[in-house]
Amino acid sequence: MLQNKLSSHLSLLTKKEPVISRQFIPSECENIVTQSASEDPLNEEMYSPVRGLVHKYENRVLVLxxxxxxxxxxxxxxxxxxxxIKKGIITAKDIDVMCAYVTKHPEIHEVIFSGGDPLTVPEILKQALQKFTSLSQIKIxxxxxxxxxxxxxRITSQVLDALRVVKKQPLYMMLHFEHPAEITPETVKAVKKLQSVSTMSLSQSVFLKGVNDSEDILCELFTRLVEIGVKPYYLFRCEPVRGAEHFIVPFDREVEIATRLHERLSGLSVPSYVIDVPGGVGKVPVALNFWKVNRSSFTDFQGKKVKTA
Ligand code: SF4
Structure with a gap:
């Protein structure tokens, strides 16, 4: 059950911006559950061979x-x-077990740290980075x-110190922005600090009903991100997560907005609009309105037909 938590920065922001409150403040809509909703739509538990590690794609692993x-x-x-938080605490022993798993799989050459938010635990992050970056097979x-x-x-000197451990590999910071109002002066400063120790910063966004289901809002968001040196990378269709379905935007509306973004933005500013396939078998790009296609279903990476409605 997701707890309620808001930082002091967001408390200030939510007073001015209802679109920010909607993302972080619980609502009664979370109790509405349909049959298609899932607790783990991307099947991560199934792909977790050791505690804290998800190995879904051949050449890369996710470390939670x-x-x-x-x-x-x-x-x-x-x-x-x-x-x-208590259940999710990763120990030095867990990190060793994960590294041992990676060593047994020489095809893995990339580690993606996620969670939760790995930058909220800089000490553990530093330990994990020291171990994983010392493996010669890890290139990214x-x-x-x-x-x-x-x-x-909270982008403190301790966080930057932890990130400086990455010396041999390129370090990609995958940030997460949903609305241009999130790009506050404090946030821009934090992004600049991260850019001082990373190779490149990118951003992922999710289509969210009542937050960013608007061509103008997303145009502004992606334009502003490029201005602060962050490349918009993915724009996801919201997953049918139990308790979060009220955020799902009608599919046709998303396609219409994504099409207009391609018309209005430069290639640098426009992210790839994808469906992270339920079941966790790949991120499939959505055909936009430039093509006359039947979007009622698509084929996933394993050749399985998936209905979109
Ligand atoms: S893991 Fe990412 S999306 Fe989930 S609550 Fe934390 S910051 Fe938000």
């Missing part, structure tokens, strides 16, 4: 370093486990974080 975040997003697709490090948005003051 903590279940803690500075604030909890109500639409989180890990709401089944995020905020369960990615870290996912929403901390610059949810509590930018």
């Amino acid at each position: 370093l903590t279940m803690n975040c500075a604030a909890y997003c109500r639409f989180c697709d890990r709401r089944r486990s995020v905020s369960e 490090i990615r870290i996912g974080s929403r901390l610059p948005v949810s509590n930018p003051l």
